[in-house]
Amino acid sequence: xxxxxxxxxxxxxxxxxxxxxxxxxxxxxxxxxxxxxxxxxxxxxxxxxxxxxxxxxxxxxxxxxxxxxxxxxxxxxxxxxxxxxxxxxxxxxxxxxxxxxxxxxxxxxxxxxxxxxxxxxxxxxxxxxxxxxxxxxxxxxxxxxxxxxxxxxxxxx
Numbered sequence: 001x002x003x004x005x006x007x008x009x010x011x012x013x014x015x016x017x018x019x020x021x022x023x024x025x026x027x028x029x030x031x032x033x034x035x036x037x038x039x040x041x042x043x044x045x046x047x048x049x050x051x052x053x054x055x056x057x058x059x060x061x062x063x064x065x066x067x068x069x070x071x072x073x074x075x076x077x078x079x080x081x082x083x084x085x086x087x088x089x090x091x092x093x094x095x096x097x098x099x100x101x102x103x104x105x106x107x108x109x110x111x112x113x114x115x116x117x118x119x120x121x122x123x124x125x126x127x128x129x130x131x132x133x134x135x136x137x138x139x140x141x142x143x144x145x146x147x148x149x150x151x152x153x154x155x156x157x
Contacts (some may be wrong), residue, residue, distance in 0.1 A: 001031060001032070001037070001092065001093045001096070001097070001098075001099075001100060002031075002032045002033075002034070002099040002100070003031050003033050003034075003094070003099075003101075003102070003139065003142065004033075004034050004035070004036060004068070004099055004100070004101045004102070005033070005034070005035045005036070005101075005102050005104070005135070006035075006036045006038065006060055006064070006101060006102070006103045006104070007036070007037055007038065007062050007103075007104045007131070007135055008038070008039075008040070008056050008059075008060070008104065008106035008131065009036075009038070009039070009040040009103055009106060009131075009132075010037060010039045010040075011132045011135060011136075012132065015115075016132055016133065016136050018137075019136045019140075020124055020135055020136050021137055023136070023139035023140050023143045024053070024139060024144050027139065027142060027143050027146070030143070030146035030147075030150070031146065033142070036063045036139070037109075038056060038059045038060055038063065038105075039059070040054045041056060041059075042103075044078060049050065049108045050121065051110040052106065052108060053100070053105075053106070053109060053110060054111045055106055055108060056105065056106045056110075056111065057111030057112075057114045058111075058113075060103060060105070060110075060114050061113060061114060061117055063147055064101055064117065065101075067099070068098055068099040068100070068101045069092070069096060069097050069098045069100050069101065069119050070101045070103065070118045070119050070122050071100070071101065071102050071103070071118065071119060071121065071122050071126060072102075072103050072110060072114065072118045072120075072121045073102060073103065073104050073105075073120075073122055073123075073134055073138060074105075074109070074110070074121040074122070074125065075122075075123055075126075075128065076121060077120070077121030077122040077123040078120065078121065078122055078123065079123045079124075079125075079126070079143045082124070082141060082144050082145065082148065082155060083148060083155075083157070085141055085144075085145050086144070086145035086146070086148035086149050087096060087142065088145075089145045089146070089149070090145075090149055094117045095117065098104070102122070103118075104131050104134050104135055104138065105131060107130075109132055120147070124137050124138060124141065127138075129138070
């Protein structure tokens with residue numbers, strides 16, 4: 001199964017970039033993982049939050065295939081333990097040949113159009129993290145889920 005992560009804007013902190021590289025590289029051994037970076041909206045400081053989310057939304061939607069299953073990383077989404085998340089990923093792998101697309105929105109979240117296109121929402125925590133940190137956390141959890149499914153020693157309980 002292809003797994004795609006769509007993110008808005010580039011990660012600016014070097015330590016986060018390095019961590020993302022580590023897990024992106026590790027994921028190549030388990031799945032066809034790609035990342036698509038939506039460029040920051042130009043002159044975003046002159047836009048209202050709604051206008052910014054709508055412009056980001058148009059770009060996000062243009063990066064999604066019609067047949068893809070779309071899961072938004074959203075604070076109001078379902079929460080899983082790492083093992084529950086690995087079971088979720090396994091079900092998706094076994095039950096579908098669709099591309100699985102996870103989306104990290106910009107600083108203000110998603111437009112209504114992106115919410116309408118999504119199939120579900122996933123929360124990584126009840127806490128709020130920067131959208132740049134969430135990318136690293138998500139990649140680590142996706143990697144962890146694959147190691148759990150393979151019975152490897154990365155995850156400990």
